Amino acid sequence: MATTNIGGIDFGTSNSSVGCFEHGEAKLIRFGDDGVAVPSAIFYPTESTVTAFGKQAVSQYRSGEEGRLLRSLKSVLGSSLMSEKTTIRNKRVPFTDIIQDFFQYLQTTLVSSTENKVDSVVVGRPVHFVDDDDKKDRDAQEQLKTIATQAGFKFVEFQFEPIAAALSYESTLSNEELALVVDIGGGTADFTVIRLSQERRRQSVRTDDILSTVGIHIGGTDFDRLLSLRSVMPLLGMGSGVKDTERLLPGSLYFDLATWHRIPLLYNAATLLSIKQMKMDAKKPELVQRLHDIVEGQYGHELAGAVEQVKIQLSDAESALFELTAVSDGLQGDVSRGEFEASIEQAIDKLIDCVSTGLTGAGVSASAITSVFYTGGSSSVPLLQRQIANVFPDAKHVRGDTFGSVGLGLTIDAATKFA
Ligand SMILES: Nc1ncnc2c1ncn2[C@@H]1O[C@H](COP(=O)(O)OP(=O)(O)OP(=O)(O)O)[C@@H](O)[C@H]1O
Ligand SMILES: [Mg+2]
Numbered sequence: 066m067a068t069t070n071i072g073g074i075d076f077g078t079s080n081s082s083v084g085c086f087e088h089g090e091a092k093l094i095r096f097g098d099d100g101v102a103v104p105s106a107i108f109y110p111t112e113s114t115v116t117a118f119g120k121q122a123v124s125q126y127r128s129g130e131e132g133r134l135l136r137s138l139k140s141v142l143g144s145s146l147m148s149e150k151t152t153i154r155n156k157r158v159p160f161t162d163i164i165q166d167f168f169q170y171l172q173t174t175l176v177s178s179t180e181n182k183v184d185s186v187v188v189g190r191p192v193h194f195v196d197d198d199d200k201k202d203r204d205a206q207e208q209l210k211t212i213a214t215q216a217g218f219k220f221v222e223f224q225f226e227p228i229a230a231a232l233s234y235e236s237t238l239s240n241e242e243l244a245l246v247v248d249i250g251g252g253t254a255d256f257t258v259i260r261l262s263q264e265r266r267r268q269s270v271r272t273d274d275i276l277s278t279v280g281i282h283i284g285g286t287d288f289d290r291l292l293s294l295r296s297v298m299p300l301l302g303m304g305s306g307v308k309d310t311e312r313l314l315p316g317s318l319y320f321d322l323a324t325w326h327r328i329p330l331l332y333n334a335a336t337l338l339s340i341k342q343m344k345m346d347a348k349k350p351e352l353v354q355r356l357h358d359i360v361e362g363q364y365g366h367e368l369a370g371a372v373e374q375v376k377i378q379l380s381d382a383e384s385a386l387f388e389l390t391a392v393s394d395g396l397q398g399d400v401s402r403g404e405f406e407a408s409i410e411q412a413i414d415k416l417i418d419c420v421s422t423g424l425t426g427a428g429v430s431a432s433a434i435t436s437v438f439y440t441g442g443s444s445s446v447p448l449l450q451r452q453i454a455n456v457f458p459d460a461k462h463v464r465g466d467t468f469g470s471v472g473l474g475l476t477i478d479a480a481t482k483f484a
Contacts, residue, residue, distance in 0.1 A: 069181035071483045073475025074171055075189045075226070076209070078139040078286060079251030079442065081105050081167075082472030083175040085183055091476040093469050094178045102468035103174075105251075106136045107167050109153045118170045126366060133332075134366050137286055137325035138164045140252050143195035143205030144326075151329045165212050172216040185220035187479040188213055189229055189471050191253035192280025222482045225278050227255040229474030230440045234465055235261040236477065243429070244436045245420070245460075247453065248471065249443040254416050255280035258427035258434070269481050276427030281419045285376075285443035286325045288409050293323035293372045295408040296400045297387055301359065302343070302352035314343055318356065323372075328365035337361060358393035367392060379405045380445045406448045417452050436461040440470040 068086035075082045080102040084093045093101040099119045108122035110132035117125050126134035133153050141147055141160045150157040175183050194205035206223060213221045227248045234246065241262035248255045258276040265274050294303070303319040306312065318336065321327040340360060344353040359368055371389050378385035379402045388397040424431060437453060437460050444450070445467070454462065466473070 068480055069179075070183055071185045071187075071476075071479040072175050072179075072183040073187050073189070073229070073472055073477070073479050074175070074213070075229070075472035075475055076139060076168065076171065077102075077105055077189075077250055077471070078137050078253070078284060079105055080468050081171060082469055083171050084472050084476030085175060085179045086476070086480070087179075091473055091480070093472050093476075094175060096174055101472070103171075104136075105138060105167065106134065107138070107163060107170075108135075109133045111154060114154075116166060118167065123366075123370075133329065135163055135329060136366060136369075137251065138167060140286065140326040142208055143198075143201045146326065147204075147208065152332075161208060161212070165215060168212050168216045172213075172218065176217070184218055185222075185479065185483045186213065186218050187222045187224050187229075187475045187482055189226040189475050190223045191282075192225055192227070192255045192278055193253070193282060196282045220483065222479075224475055224478050224482075225255065225257065225280075226250075226253075226471045227257040227278060227280070228259065228275060229472075229478055230438065230465065230470040231257055231259045231261060231474065232266075232477045233470045233474035234438045234440075234463070235263075235266055238262065241265070242436045243434055244438050245423070245434045245457070246438045246440070247420075247444055248441045249416070249439075249446075249449065250284050250441040251286045251443070252282065252284040253280055254283050254419065254441075254443070256420055256423045258423055258429060269484060276429065277423045277425075279419055279423040279426060281415060283412050283415060284441075285373075287412055288376055288405075288443060288446065289325065289369060289373050290320075290323045291408040291412060292376055292400070292405050293369070294319065296375075296398065296404055297368070297372055298323055300352065300396055300398055301356040302347060302349060305352060306348040307346045308348045314347060314353070318343075318360075322356070322359065322365055322368065325366075325369050328369065331360050331365060332363055355393040355396050358396075362392065364389075364392045375400050376405060377445075380447060402447070409446070409448065413446075413448055413452055416449065417456065420453065420456060431456050432459060434460050436463055438463045438465055440465040440467060442467055 072085040096103040103119040106122040108117040195201040227246045231246045246257045257278045260274040298319040344350045347353045375385045384401045
């Protein structure tokens with residue numbers, strides 16, 4: 066089997082990875098100092114035409130360099146933003162062109178790190194780009210296929226991300242398992258019930274082994290938004306009143322500020338004007354001043370990043386400090402794990418419902434599952450782990466390579482798809 070020109074691409078909401086074959090072995094490629102998982106981030110400096118990617122993009126933005134940072138671009142696929150534009154270097158640019166630039170970076174890294182030109186790739190996709198809308202979901206995959214083709218790949222196939230994760234887990238097994246794969250990333254939660262073994266691995270068609278594949282558009286960026294709306298946006302005036310009335314301040318700007326991929330929509334003169342008006346109307350104008358500081362200084366991603374760090378700390382600690390006083394006076398507060406768990410409780414319930422749907426679709430009971438394999442950054446959330454452990458008390462619970470399982474599995478799958 067020729068594996069020299071094939072590869073795998075995991076274009077993730079938060080992090081991406083790419084893989085190829087070396088001496089017949091699937092391996093992930095390093096993105097310089099970023100390692101094998103590069104943040105899905107892109108920065109367009111105003112004063113230079115050199116676009117930055119990954120950690121470099123985030124660090125240029127954080128250093129205060131003038132320009133535009135974009136993150137969570139995958140969330141745009143299938144959403145209403147797909148046909149919208151944003152301002153980059155004083156030009157209106159479609160969001161799809163920005164995804165194109167990021168994908169081109171992945172392609173260039175993949176091709177330049179291998180001796181043979183990789184032209185055939187398996188690209189990962191969530192089970193649903195969009196929940197409950199097959200047409201939009203198909204459009205999102207088509208859009209991604211066009212982007213991959215324009216980036217220079219001749220042959221592009223897709224694989225569900227949880228199946229890719231299962232394939233990389235399978236390569237480590239010695240006995241047969243009936244596994245539930247749990248892949249919870251930045252944008253989506255995906256599950257597959259699948260029979261895995263070394264023997265089955267050698268089959269080119271695995272349809273009979275995949276008992277069900279389900280997914281829902283809930284991931285770590287939703288946890289960030291829910292935590293932000295509950296614990297941080299109130300520090301900026303959300304939920305506080307309009308003076309001389311019983312009404313509350315309007316919530317839509319807070320919602321955009323708490324949502325990674327909607328942050329760039331706030332950076333315009335009309336929004337600043339609305340915030341000034343809100344401040345004049347507010348019972349607590351000093352809180353709305355913080356909203357003004359964040360939007361005027363374009364610190365939206367800084368804020369979202371600080372919320373995300375609090376969330377990540379709460380996977381290990383009982384409480385964490387949210388602190389952004391350098392950006393706006395008094396903008397800080399303690400957040401407890403209990404508060405975080407209350408903010409995501411309903412989202413976690415939906416994930417557990419999704420697992421039940423997966424079991425029903427597979428026609429197996431929870432007790433039949435011998436192992437639960439976790440991958441994706443958000444699978445570290447303790448509430449989620451507790452809830453899943455409750456459903457599968459007797460299964461073996463295995464943590465995979467959090468950020469690399471999907472990319473490696475897609476590469477392994479490419480050897481089958483392009484055999
Ligand atoms: N220790 C942790 N506890 C909680 N969440 C975490 C932790 N580490 C990372 N995360 C979250 O995991 C998410 C990123 O995970 P990952 O890189 O697997 O996503 P992705 O593959 O880019 O997204 P998707 O597969 O949904 O497109 C982010 O939301 C990040 O905040
Ligand atoms: Mg992922």
